[in-house]
Amino acid sequence: MAVVIRREGAGPLSLRGRRSSRSFWPWFLQRVTGVVLVVLMFVHIAVNHFGNLSKDLTKGGPRGGDLIRFQDVAYRLDHVAITWLWWIVDVSLLAFVLFHGFNGIRNIAIDMGITGRAERVVTGFLTLVGLVGLVFGVMALLAFRKYAP
Amino acid sequence: MASIARRRPPSVPGTHFRPGAIETGTVAFIFHRITGVFLTIYLMTHLVVIGQSVRSKEAFNAALHFVGQPVFVFLDAGLAGIVTYHALNGLRIVGFDLGWGIRRQKLLFWIAVVLAVAVFLASLIAAHELL
Amino acid sequence: MAQVQVKVLRYDPQRDAEPHHQDFTVEYVTATTILDTLVAIKEFQDGSLTFRRSCRQGICGSCPMRVNDRERLTCMTRVAEVIGDNGGELRIEPLANLPVLKDLAVDLKPFFDKYRAISPHIIHAATRELPEKEFRMSDERTTHLQQFGACIQCGACYSSCPIVATDDDYLGPAALAKAYRFANDPRDDGRTERLNLVGDEAGIWRCHTIFNCTEVCPKGVEPTYAIQQLKRMNVRKRLGFG
Secondary structure: OOEOOOOOOOOOHHHOOOOOOOOHHHHHHHHHHHHHHHHHHHHHHHHHHHOOOOOOOOOOOOOOOOOOOHHHHHHHHHHOOOHHHHHHHHHHHHHHHHHHHHHHHHHHHHHOOOOHHHHHHHHHHHHHHHHHHHHHHHHHHHHHHHOOO | OHHHHHOOOOOOOOOOOOOOOOOHHHHHHHHHHHHHHHHHHHHHHHHHHHHHHHOOHHHHHHHHHHOOOHHHHHHHHHHHHHHHHHHHHHHHHHHHHOOOOHHHHHHHHHHHHHHHHHHHHHHHHHHHHHO | OEEEEEEEEEOOOOOOOOOEEEEEEEEEOOOOEHHHHHHHHHHHOOOOOOOOOOOOOOOOOOOEEEEOOEEEEOOOOEHHHHHOOOOOOEEEEOOOOOOEEEOOEEOOHHHHHHHHHOOOOOOOEOOOOOOOOOOOOOHHHHHHHHHHHOOOOOOHHHHHOHHHHHOOOOOOHHHHHHHHHHHOOOOOOOHHHHHHHHOOOOOHHHOOOOOHHHHHOOOOOOHHHHHHHHHHHHHHHHHOOO
16 A cells, blocks of 8 residues: 655654664563563562571571571572572563663653763663673572582 | 844743642652662662672671661661552553553552552561561 | 732843743632733733733633643633632743743744644545545544544643653654544554654653643643553554554
């Protein structure tokens, strides 16, 4: 179907240097990660603060308060339920929350009117920080396996 | 009318958020942004704390011991309320994006606020019990 | 007759460096509108006061202004409604987010440029067969579209939007609501083009459902609702169903 579009008058100023469909996926993924995070966040808090799944279940004896210890986390990652599921949950949580948070900051920047080259610089910087956070977080998780008793 | 063409005339000053006419939707948006920025900053501190595991078992336990102090536990209660508001308002927004609840937007906002306050108070009580 | 203190923002580009408020005292009764007070000031107190008005019955869209920080169509808003029972002050300022030309008149060019940018007219494909009599549309569809066609292009929504305030390129509620009105019209063949246009960095993705536009629209257009529908249509198009 041949469509003839006639645009009158001055060219649409909104397309001036901003025309891009790159804006759909950040918007869409912000929602997807947000909804998934509601679930993952709930699991994360429940496990660490209420479910006591992190506590060392093999040792009896007194414990110093309800503080989570290194051993508790290492135990959960290695012994509780389907262990590789914990890895998926924890790494997903990390990746999604970093994306969601830094994409949010990026949104604030774009709302402030940052466009063109400056916008690409800001996006690049935030992506870099996010990736550094992801690598660091995974290393932190691996440390529980590395130093496990 | 050369003077108008050459000089860019001013807009009304202080226009971003009209001081005398803030509506429910505006407040929801402002809170969402503020809680979002706060949570991103918190996230970075959280990574630093938990990331102590990279150094050693003792470093991790020491870090958790440090943030186990009463002041931090109470701050955690505030965090719980903030996360709840951001999550529930976020779901409110996703609802709009799916076409739900647009005409009930104010009610949904208040539900988010009430539940966030409830979670905050419950967490305060839990913190008090713990300490 | 009661009296009200009216604070009007004045700006004459050929004389003033900055806008400033000027005080007047005006008498009013229950039925007096804000526009009435401005006309009274211009007629009896200061003839240099500049503002736009025409139909004085809420259909031409000439007279929206910021009254006590809130966008109002001044011909349809009563003084008593705004200042309450205890006789507060009436502060009248021009619409925000647009350059002030003089006193309460703003330059609407950016607003109308964005409006034109979304091609606010029916677009026919060259290959579309025109019906013999009329295009048939269901009652529901016509009623639905009527809401978004009710826009009088007054600019109140544009003035109230905080995203328009900080982002010069954002299309704004009026243009986007009108884009929806046409994208949802069965007689229109430009849907894909329109969705691409509003699915731009400066289009619907910048709306954060703040709802200011919906609150201030004097005709009940609900631009937020229209923009949300555009987002849904765009998502369906991107993900490949619909």
